[in-house]
Amino acid sequence: MAAWLMLAKDGSKRIGEGYDDNPTTHYSWDDTVPNHAAVQVGDVIALWDATELLGLSVIEDITVGQATKKTPFCLECGKADVAERKRKLPRFVCWSSDCKHEDDEAGWKDKDVVTYRSRHEAGWVCARGTLMAAELRALCVKPKSQNSLRELRWHDFQQAVTHGSVPLPLRIIDTAHNTIQDGHGTATIRVRKGQPAFRKQLLATFGEVCAFTGPAPVQALEAAHLYSYAANGRHHKGGGLLLRRDLHRLFDLGLIAVNPQTKTLDLHDDLKPYPDYAKLHDAPLTVNVTCEHIKWITQHWGMHRQDATQAAIPQQTRLTQPAPVS
Template identity: 50%
Template sequence: MTTAWLVLAVGDERQHGGNDGYDDDPSQHYSWDSTVPNHADLKVGDVIALWDKKQLLGLGVISEIETGSEVKTLYFCPVCKKADFKRRKRLKPTCLCNKCGAKFEEPGSKTKKVTTYRSRHGEKWMDGRGLLTGPQVRDLADSPRSQLSMRPARWEKLRDALLAIEGTDFEDLDKSERQPGKDTVRKPIPGGHRMANVKTRQGQPAFRKQLLKDHGQVCAFTGPAPAAALQAAHLYSFADASEHHDWGGLLLRNDIHSLFDRGQIAVNPDSGVIEVDDELLGYPAYAGLHGNAPLVSLRPEHEVWLAAHWRSHRGKQ
């Protein structure tokens, strides 16, 4: 079962234990240290969803966790010696202790050697700004009333909440144009928000759940895969039909699904084997599929839909 983590990323305002904050870049990396509860529980392969208390910022899959150590300055209330206080922007005295209620201008301080962590998740990142509100994100945590900055959650619950809004299977996680290893400067892309009417796919989570029940965690063309990497692929145009037909779908790995929708991967109804577009034959992962039979048992209904898909994309070749 894939683990998901809801983590707070509020820039310079993110503090724990009265420290000086963290240098987060939500779409690329997230930093924390051993003073934070759950600090050692995040693992490579976990889903990390970042939010800023007001809304979801986005989510990615952790590809690497860098660890190190440093001597850190920690601050505390001079009255009760607890680190649970906040610096106020407009009121004086500047600091207010959440434990004893004391107000003070300068906190006490001490140094401590800590283990540092930084997740790398930019390779599989999907922007999620505006998709879920802060309260909606909070409700997805295993303990919604928790005040921790790093909270465990069930990936299935987060996934279904987003699928109900977007009607997608997170294809945006694969659409990265970053170039690892190159320190380049890019022209900023204009941002912001606009109001839009979004058409959602009703019944998509149930459709995927049924496919997982029918076939297990298996991509029909490439074989066993983690559930988080599998998408419910319609064998016909859902945009045109707007129905989830019985036996009208298969589980496909994210990248395979995208190429299948484009017709670059298809099943020849005459031979019953997978055929790969010439453009893909230069990639061993896809060339290896060419001429193979699907790896799940197909019903007659599947074969009818796959034949229609073939004719739609290959019939004019």
Template identity: 75%
Template sequence: MTAWLVLAKAGSKRISEGYDDSPATHYSWDSTVPNHATLKVGDVIALWDSVELLGLSVIEAIEVGQGEKETPYCVKCGKADVAERKKKLPRFVCWNQNCKHEDDKAGWKTKKVTTYRSQHEAGWVDARGTLTAPELRALCVQQASQNSLRELRWDDFHHALTHGGVPLPLRVVDTARQVIAEGHGTATIRVRKGQPAFRKHLLEVFGEVCAFTGPAPVQALEAAHLYSYAANGKHHKGGGLLLRRDLHRLFDLGLIAVNPKTKTLHLADELKTYPDYAKLDGAPLTVSVTADHTKWLTKHWYMHRSNLSVTVIPGQTGAAETVIA
């Protein structure tokens, strides 16, 4: 398992440098950064601000593109080892050991770079108040590293979060890793071709009704796929229901599943500690579903409730009936 500690310090400065960050959803970097091409889908990404851990998630996708970047260089030696000071003057200092020139100005050049932007909203866990900067540095593979992208020792990092002074449950992160590895569950944040029409169709079929909780404002309802849209890129018949956004996310992660035989909700144990969610456990769907819906709900159940026994019995018409023990 690979995990990365990435620096999200001084957001306004990063935006001015062409980065577009939102810790809970996405993070940007480019090919000028060490380890830039090492991060991959399925890795854990932990964001900090050089003071404390902000949160962590699992990389669902990495958008790769091309761009240009303005970089400073030393006007004396011509090297690109120039740092801009925040308070002390002169403003720029060259870090080249053979130069160390200080100046009020720097040279600037434009270079082509490869850009990267992670998508990691689905498994996001806020972690403020859990680990400090010194604790995080101690958990890096290279503890003295000054890189913006640093590899973490995952087992030690996981243990520090789950057994520290402020224990942080990481079931959502662990589940997201499994779901992404299996090619399912990235529906939360993707902008898909045909998605507006798909949602419109569901509103026409079901009205302004969340399939788990009942009537809801249309603004709160999302078109939830009951299967992995990212895996096949199609809107299947009977493959969607309208869900409140929070329930959509929990369904994608498998923290809520639908028993395809009884058409009732089944919640993961950690959700039962929250009263508003606990009351949903065992509750029936609030809408009528078709055989196609049941087929997709069964696939979702198999993926996220494999510890519960399931028997498939041939039906009289050749269709299969699913029995959950």
């Protein structure tokens, strides 16, 4: 599996490029960037901010386009290796090793470029605190590279993330990669906070009840989407449940799933050594769900319990991911 470390830091890309990156959903680059055409659908994308790993996912789609952008050049040597300083003066500095000219001004010219924009929201896994800058550089194929797009040694990177001081399961990454390679749409859920209207609707429907454990303080309950909000762009009827915050996170990671046939909880083996979680295995949902809920629960089950899907889910309930809303 190919994997790429991509820099997503305010001001990290050269001035005048007009990128609108959002690490959890999409990333943009153009053909002036080394490795620009090597990145492919199905590759792992790992984003960092030059300090730590932010998260990782699998590229679902790459949109290729054309654009004209204004690019700066050094007034001394004429090369485009110019960076804008935020604090230190002079304002501009040339990165070229044989120049290093500093100036309050830069030259500007129009340049036609090929643009690339990845979409990777469905399998996004937040990874803050797992790997720091020095560790990430050491895991690159070329550790001394300064490029914004750097190839990672996937096996070593995977081991570092899953067996580090803050181990993070990457089951979603493997499943998303396999699903994309098979030519199917990906289906998972993401944590998306700050949705008071959706949460209010769920509270009105279910009351102050966690769908996995029962009554809970309203302050502890989060609105959990049963689908990729970013891919669909809207709140679906029957597309959410109220979950306790810790259970919401475990559900997102697929460590807890709901069997759509029995409407009972299925815990991954990683959780079973913990008594408070282990007792939830095979426990029924504490709220009544509709056929619409079951439709989304079925997709989540298929994503995170792929091996069990064929045996556990009748043919008529196997669903495909709805087309994203543009």
